[in-house]
Amino acid sequence: MKQLRAIGIGIIIWIIGVNIYTISFYIPILEDPEFQANILLSLGILPVVWLGAKLYYRKKITTKGYWLGLVFFLIATVLDILITVPFLIVPNGGSYYNFFTAAGFWLIGIEFIAMSTVYWYTKVFSKKSIVNYL
Secondary structure, three states: OOHHHHHHHHHHHHHHHHHHHHHHHHOOOOOOHHHHHHHHHHHHHHHHHHHHHHHHHOOOOOOOHHHHHHHHHHHHHHHHHHHHHHHHHHHHOOOHHHHHHOHHHHHHHHHHHHHHHHHHHHHHHHHHHHHHHO
């Protein structure tokens, strides 16, 4: 695994995710803006992680998608600990406990791992297995 490549792409994914979450507060669709932000982030992170996996595997790396998704999620978690929670959540009355025990946080983590794994199986593994059979 190319650690620096995975970390860099993970940081980009986190930046885009935080922007999706923050911008969604300015688009009033639902009455509960936090619920709306979580829904938009859950939906918006799917193509972002897919794109991140595409960028990572562009260099013909064969790391399994599960591990890549786990790295992406761990990078996002560390950045949430250092930046998101103290600067966005706590000033608005939230806490570390509430943030990290929320079901939405863990759902997004599963999405990170699932999307990277699906990308690996559909784009990387299929090409690798075809080459091995030829």
